[in-house]
Amino acid sequence: MNMPCVPKWLGKIIHWNFKGEITTEQLIDTFAELYGDARFDDTRGQVRNYREIKGAFTVEDVRKIAAYDRAAAKTNPYMKVAVVTTGHETHSAFAALYDAELYDTNWEISLFTCEEEALAWVG
Numbered sequence: 001m002n003m004p005c006v007p008k009w010l011g012k013i014i015h016w017n018f019k020g021e022i023t024t025e026q027l028i029d030t031f032a033e034l035y036g037d038a039r040f041d042d043t044r045g046q047v048r049n050y051r052e053i054k055g056a057f058t059v060e061d062v063r064k065i066a067a068y069d070r071a072a073a074k075t076n077p078y079m080k081v082a083v084v085t086t087g088h089e090t091h092s093a094f095a096a097l098y099d100a101e102l103y104d105t106n107w108e109i110s111l112f113t114c115e116e117e118a119l120a121w122v123g
Contacts, residue, residue, distance in 0.1 A: 005017055005018040005019065005022075005030060006019075007030070007033075007034075009039070010119070010123075012042055012043055012044040012045065013043070013044065013045040013046070013047065013119070013122050013123065014034055014043060014045075014046050014047070015046075015047040015049070015119065016030065016046070016047065016048050016049060017049045017052070018048070018049060018050050018052065018053045019052045019053065020052070020053065020054055021053075021054050021055050022053050022054075022055060023055070024057065024061040024064055024065060027065055028064065028065060028068050031065070031068060031069065031072070032068075034046075035072045035075070040072075040075070040076055041075070041076055043076060043079065044078055044079060044080065044122070045079065045080045045081075045082070045122030045123065046079065046080070046081045046082065046122070047082045047084060047115070047118045047119055047122055048081065048082065048083050048084065049084040049115055049118070050083065050084060050085050050091070051084055051085060051086050051113075051115075057094060059094075059097065062094050062097050062098050062101070063097070063101055065098065066097075066098050066101030066102055067101070069081075069102060069105075069107070070101070070102055070104070070105055073102065073105035073106065073107050074105075077105065077106040077107070078106065079106075079107045079108070080107070080108045080109075080110070080121065080122045081107055081108070081109050081110075081122075082110055082111075082112055082118035082119070082121055082122050083095045083098065083109065083110070083111050083112065083118075084112045084113065084114070084115050084118045085111065085112075085113065086113065087113040092111060095109075095111040096111070099111075
């Protein structure tokens with residue numbers, strides 16, 4: 001699969017740097033790879049850096065991703081997800097929606113504009 005991201009494992013943390021044009025389906029496929037990986041049960045943090053993506057997501061897109069993650073949270077409830085964005089108000093609103101959609105899970109979600117702060121938070 002040709003993904004517009006470079007995943008990096010940092011111990012029990014996975015870090016994705018998404019770049020360029022990306023679709024909701026590509027994001028879900030990316031997360032599916034993690035959720036199907038033997039390391040997923042021991043994963044404790046995800047950094048999802050969206051600062052360099054192009055394209056627009058809808059409320060429905062965010063809900064699809066959150067629904068997929070909600071299912072994964074049943075398998076691994078011990079997860080911190082750092083969402084890194086440009087800080088644009090649309091990005092912040094989508095991150096807040098994602099967090100709200102996962103209200104019934106143990107996953108902790110936080111929004112960052114600085115990748116280093118996100119890595120420190122999940123670590």
